[in-house]
Amino acid sequence: MADYKTLKKAGELMQQCMKCGNCQAVCPLYMETMHEGAVARGKIRLAVDVLEGRLQPTHGLLDKFALCLTCKACEANCPCGVHCVDIILAARAQMAETVGLPMIKQSIFKGLKLRRMLNFGLKTGALFQGVALKRRSEGKGRTMRVSVMGMDVRRVIPDLATTPARDMFEEYNPAHSGKGKMRAAFFTGCVNNFIYTDTCKAIVEVLRANDVDVIIPKAQHCCGAPVFINGDRNIGREMARHNIDVFTAADQKYNLDHIFMACGTCVCSFAEHYPHLLENDPEYQRKAEVLAKKTIDANPLVIKAGGLEKPMGTIERSVTYHDSCHLARGMKVTAEPRQILRSIPGVKFYEMTNPARCCGGAGSFSLTHYDLSKQVTAKKAADISQTGAQTATTGCPGCRMTIEDGLAQAHLAVDTVHPIKLLYESYKLSGVIRD
Amino acid sequence: MSVQQAIREMETLLGKERVLxxxxxxxxxxxxATADMPSHRPDAIVLPQTTEEVQAIMRIASKHKTPIYPRGAGTNLSGGTIPLKGGVVVTFQRMNKILEIDAENLTATVQPGVVIQSLNTAVAPYGLIYPPDPGTVSTATMAGSTAECSGGLRGLKYGVTKHYIMGLEVVLANGEKFRCGGKTVKNVTAYDLVKLFTGSEGTLGIITELIVKLIPAPESRKSMLAIFSDLDDAGKAIAGIISAKVIPATLEIMDKTTIQTVESFSHAGLPTDAEAVLLIEVDGIPEVVAKEAESVEEVCKQFKGNVRVAETDKERDQLWAARRAALPALAQKSPTTVLEDATVPRSRIPEMLRAIRQIAKKYDLLIGTFGHAGDGNLHPTILCDERNEEQMKRVHKAVDEIFRVAVDLGGTLSGEHGIGMAKMKYLEWELGATGVDVLRRIKEALDPEYLLNPGKMVAGRN
Structure with missing residues (x-):
């Protein structure tokens, strides 16, 4: 008999669903598939059926639960406040533990677990990306010569950084003034570390310019979200414990005011998922909660540090902003990035339609369901294009990667950056930051 | 098995990708979306894209005597789309095009799977609206809401779905199709077949195209909330508003249980000792709206109502937030929410509310009632837990009594949810044995084998 404990626990959440179907109105995957199994209501019924013994755990069922971007749009629109994503994640974990994840995911997750291997692999990858990937004739990024790790060859993927962000800094990076008023540790996350080093550089320097000492613990590792969101809780817990150890040690050494991220998913891992994931491990759960309370996204942190009161240079640019699902609905960060953009002289801000609609990336979802993901991304690219903005900003590197692919597929020449990167440029123009 | 044979033929017809x-x-x-109903798996789900495919599906179904269940978004509240006897669910999400917006004739022609809200979004640039607004307006489909004849908040002034359906294309049980009605305001050709299929709940034929009526969007609106410490005063205010020759777009009521639940859920600022709250919105030309709002305010005050008028859009949203919170607030209090739609003439609302309160006491249940006071359509909402067998027995007895009272007060079993599976057993109370036999004769004339949505509305002879 399988252990249904976690799904059972989610059983109470399932009871709150009155099957009204309001989730259909906002679910990006329902809009594409029009299938009850793609929307929260359908998946909750499947979970109820498993719990009550009317359905057996199978790979077919796991596939159904895999059809979720975890964008939480359903939760935001649910009249009963059902935690749909929690139910789906519990079901995924239950299925994965009963029938096992597909081999491809198993091997990727095992690889992700090994920090040195991941670091080595991606650094080596940066040196050799020209072999497997070809430069596109237009715009940025590359496409694959042959399919790797199940990735679709049509997909446009960004360049790997030859020097990852964490190697660009010391562990301790004092405020420019030498008089730090706040201490904050940076959890970079994988995508920022290996790809969007421009984001990391901008945020670290902007914070340092605002009297923040920035600590970058070198032993930090992938937050584990790709693993536990797909149902592998055991590896997820190992990765969580590792990061908790690293940041607890940093906290003891530096007496941190904050731990910050520039990724919607990473920030949710620390703020929300770790304490839940470790609920049967009191020691680590306690540590996780200490860290969760200090966790903050980079946008509100920059504002808190007084980042908008510094002199800024003019950047004549039209800009729009895409809300990452996990940042907007998980962390409730929507106002701050816009506030940053609007306060930069010369920036004209244009809101897109449905800025908080999922970009379709959803981490590994775009690897396993590229066609479906691409359809969702195409809508985002069209929404961005309609604003006429020269630059699309977003607070999440996962979204940025997806959006870059979407824009490339639609042959749109729109630049993509993190909002704080524009603030950084503005600081450079005003002389607050010097090279 | 012949069902399996039928499915194989449908696979040949549609391809495996459109037969699940x-x-x-x-x-x-x-x-x-219906609570407290048995669930039953179909043998297949098929996704047609054209009327011709629907006809072919019906021909296969009638050859193999396979039950067919037309389904839109599956958001109805009468158990209307549950495939109770197995067979094939035909879902219309892939037939979701708006075929024409005819601003000159004030009509739109749509495919069955168009979502109501999408139609409203599409006609908004023309300054037009499609008024029926069930709670599921952003998910429910045009043919689904037509087959169920849904209502909504604006029923008092604007009527319900059947008042806006002008023409239909229908596929019959044997696979033949025909059209009835059209774009003309006047049409008295033969029986009113458009009305027959509107509200037929998928039991007589399958709607494959609709011509609907549009109206100019009201230019302005004004909302107010009136709080009453006596139920009869609220009842008098409802009658008084109509006597003052004002027909509000919406005239909603919430009873004491609902008020208390909403207040503890969302702290909307409602007094928890109030017996009833009325929410009223008038709309139309600005001058008329101002005058009507004044009359409504006067009437409410005359019957000791404490009136709050929304002066800005933000205040309006705050007032309506309380009403919108009614069902979620009640639903969050218990695992199962049995939502009924017993309807009485508006003059009998205080009696109906009191009767519901007595029934709640008699069966020791928590029942919150809110709803569309202006058209007498109430939503007694029973808070229960379907896992508690003993409690559910009491719930079923209470539901029986609520419908008995509604019919006795000159009302009806269903204001807007339809009969489906949920209310079949009460039909004789309202229609009598002869009336129910008329339903059966109509059903058998069009679908003698009971292939279309069997187990709903009309019971077979055996």
């Missing part, structure tokens, strides 16, 4: 048969797929279509 895995157990996981079937489980997703075993239910709809």
């Amino acid at each position: 048969t895995t157990i996981e797929d079937l489980a997703c279509y075993a239910f709809d």
